Amino acid sequence: MKFSATKSTLVYALQIVQKAVSPRNPVPTLSGILFKTGADQLTVSATDLDLTIECTVPVTVHEPGNIVLPARYITELARRLPDVPILIETLTAGSAATISYGQSQSNIHGFPADQYPELPELPEAPALLISQGKLKEVIRQVIFAASTDETRPVFTGALLEIRDGALTLVATDTHRLAWCRLPVQADEIISIIVPGKTFTEMLKITGNSEEEDVTVYVSQSHVFFVTSVMQISSRVIAGKFPPYQQVIPREFSTRIKAVTRELLEATERASLLITEGMPVVHFNLEKDACVLSVHTEAGWIREEMDLQVEGEPLQISFNSRYLCDALRAINSNEVLINMTGPLSAAVIRCPENTQYLSLLLPAQPKPARSE
Amino acid sequence: MKFSATKSTLVYALQIVQKAVSPRNPVPTLSGILFKTGADQLTVSATDLDLTIECTVPVTVHEPGNIVLPARYITELARRLPDVPILIETLTAGSAATISYGQSQSNIHGFPADQYPELPELPEAPALLISQGKLKEVIRQVIFAASTDETRPVFTGALLEIRDGALTLVATDTHRLAWCRLPVQADEIISIIVPGKTFTEMLKITGNSEEEDVTVYVSQSHVFFVTSVMQISSRVIAGKFPPYQQVIPREFSTRIKAVTRELLEATERASLLITEGMPVVHFNLEKDACVLSVHTEAGWIREEMDLQVEGEPLQISFNSRYLCDALRAINSNEVLINMTGPLSAAVIRCPENTQYLSLLLPAQPKPARSE
Known part of the structure; x- marks a missing residue:
């Protein structure tokens, strides 16, 4: 050579x-x-x-x-x-x-x-053509919900489905779930579980233009993402992805609409005082009044936010790290959170986008303590 | 409050x-x-x-x-x-x-x-007024040579002397030494050892303008650096700084003049292959020919540099990390290295600046090995 x-x-x-x-x-x-x-x-x-x-x-x-x-x-x-x-x-x-x-x-x-080990061979027929930028955005919005616990491999990946003229990507670690749907032109029906690590690395690769198309190929055991300069291939995860549609609540009794950045920053501030155990933040929701609070050994914080609250008053707690992950995945200025009581999953959405949502199970409220 | x-x-x-x-x-x-x-x-x-x-x-x-x-x-x-x-x-x-x-x-x-513990009290009379930018540059050029070995405290600091209309800063870990002199207006005679950590932290503080003056105060046990917004005070290190003047060679038999960045980059490249033991690079110097080389288990590298070599041919080895530190401290485009044989300290200087130098002891050459 x-x-x-x-x-x-x-x-x-x-x-x-x-x-x-x-x-x-x-x-x-x-x-x-x-x-x-x-x-x-x-x-x-x-x-x-x-x-x-x-x-x-x-x-x-x-x-x-x-x-x-x-x-x-x-x-x-x-x-x-x-x-x-x-x-x-x-x-x-x-x-x-x-x-x-x-x-x-x-x-x-x-x-x-x-x-050197033999590398997986590219199948002849492509399954899908999609813009790099759009694919990356779908991945970014979903992949945070995948698990890192290797003992249950199915949850460490994201379900990639192509059918009915749409690509759907879903990830869940059983505490939270993220789902995104994107209209695509494809004839084949595909349903594979792609390792979270593959998607995380794909997000880090700043290849050529985001405008460029990526061609997706699927073989028995592998998925391939191919551009003019690079080819990323990944083993797919064997197993059955859990039926997720049935856990997505269709109704809600309390809804908040907030400026995404404000809610994220308030949640990040409130988490600062938590240094031990699960980082739980508490929400007290009443008509157009939202108070976010945390009490720890180090002190307390009480964030009062001007945001739109509709429906039933509600006291609900979330793992703040999970909530921050979900809010960072929102790519719109405002965010909607639909809730149905202190123990049921909240549905986090971008307004005016029915093709994306994430689900977050509330944290068990800790026993009340005196200050 | x-x-x-x-x-x-x-x-x-x-x-x-x-x-x-x-x-x-x-x-x-x-x-x-x-x-x-x-x-x-x-x-x-x-x-x-x-x-x-x-x-x-x-x-x-x-x-x-x-x-x-x-x-x-x-x-x-x-x-x-x-x-x-x-x-x-x-x-x-x-x-x-x-x-x-x-x-x-x-x-x-x-x-x-x-x-809260009582903080050291500022003496009444200042010892020196100096521009922040100049003080930081002197510190940056010298402090790399201080030791981090806490068992010999004197070497973990830098000697700061004010006398005869000049400020002198010297640091050494016994393998290398850096010395810088700066004309200043001061009447007091001062000789203290300032902890390396104090100086390292001072370099990290991007306070207000580099143009602003800093006032230096010295008490029995502390040194103070004071600007309009901040006051940094540090315990001084007790002990006697070693007499360093006598170890600085005044003559040389071989001299190289190189573009600082080129010599630094070649040394960095040559070091890449070294993953075990002391990182030693070898120089073979002949009239206007300099070859830098390293041989390891991983391979070899041979950098041939166009630079000015005067005097006796010489084969000499250096710890490449120390050599890189010394070259990074050089603030001029070109660098002079004066040598007097394979076992004597090399003197590293900026051309046209007699007020700065650093000293570097050669590394013991390893026994020759076949490729």
Whole structure:
């Protein structure tokens, strides 16, 4: 293998795939990045066996070939190279590469490419074409509700369904749930559970333009998100996603309408005093009066908010971290919260958007205590 | 105590003093910030008994008084307050304060001010007046050479001397030394050892303009740096700073002149491959040819630099972390390194500045190994 590239091209490609490297994996090649040159292009790939990221960039190929290089050295070195043409070539053995820049050189030990695990193969027919920006926004609005508890794998993912001209994404950790629906053009019916980690990493990748389309492919065991420069593939989670429609309350007895940022900031302030146990904030709702309060050993806080309260008066408590997550996922200036008593799930919505909601179970109110 | 302030005033003052709070100190009041109101001003103070920071800002005082409030709550709360007038008042007991903003309130438990340790008292006569920007630059150029090993306290500080119309700052951890001299107008002769931590914190405080003067006061046991809004005081370190003049080589047999940034970047790149033991980089110097190299299990790197080499050819090795620290302290485009053999300290200088230098002992070259 022998190719020349600019520093920026190399750094761009390595930074994108780096997120899938698993540095502490007992399989040593997995701490590396696979380099593969084709006709005037370089494809770099990294995988942790669940998530695989590949990035293809234009380079000048002098001799096609491949090698696996340790991610930590090659990414750090690339980032610190001077801004001159970079020549990378492998020795005959194919287990070390020389990086030449100006009058200087570095030689890094790697692994022959045939020791790298086989990467999942892209199915022939795409399932869906969607704009990167829209897909990311749907993911951002839903993924916070996924669980991180690996003992129940189904809850660590998000259900991605395509049917009836719409894409639906749902995540729940059983305490909360987020649901988003987006009209799409697709013929296939698809229902898979995508690992939360895959979506979280996708949000971090600032690829090319958000306007660009991403093509989604689905195989028996994998889902693929493909753009002109990169391909992200992920194992799907086996199992059955719980039937969630039935838990979404259709009616409510109390509703508040608040400025999203104000409610979020008040909840964040109220949480500051909580340093132990579950961070619970209390709401006292009466006609057009909302008081948010917390009492702890450290002191108390009482936030009185001017916001619209309709329906029955209600005293209700929430895990403040969960409430903040839900409010941060709201992408509208105002937020609606529909409630049906102190023990039933609240429904959090953007006004004028029936295609998004999240659900939040109230926290058990703590026994009253004297100040 | 009762006063009104804007959010930005409060946040500004708290952020400055916060650096002296010692959250894990067994004395509970030390995890707090002392509030004290005088005539139309608020002074907040924090101390870890070594370092004390006080900041005075204009507020509207309704009732003078004082209280100690837990730093973590009051600073976080202040930062998250809405941008409305803030009213802070203590209850009659003086051990809790109510913070009112808009229609909302928080009450934080604190401590009566008389439980706070006594703060060092400012001497009457100042020792020196110096511009903040110049003082910070001298500190930045020297403080990296101080030790962090608390078993030998003298080396954890920097010697600050004022005599013969100059301020001299010197720090050494015995492997390296940095020295800077600045002409000043001062009559007093002063020689104290200031803790490195004090200087490091001073560099982090972005107070008001760098142009503003800072007045230095020295008492038996403390040094004070005073500006119009803040006062930083620090215990001085008892002991005798080692005689350093005699270790500074006056002659040299090999000299290199390099572009500071190029030499720094090459050294940083060369260090990347070193993951175990002391990070040693090797220099091979011949007439106008400098080769920097590192060999490790992971591979090798060979940086060939176009730079001016005068005098005897030399092979010399340095701890790359120390060398990078020294090069980062150089504030000129070019750097001079004067050497007198592979085992003697190198002298690192800015060209055209005889008032700054740092010294770096070479690393013992490792036994040669085959590639």
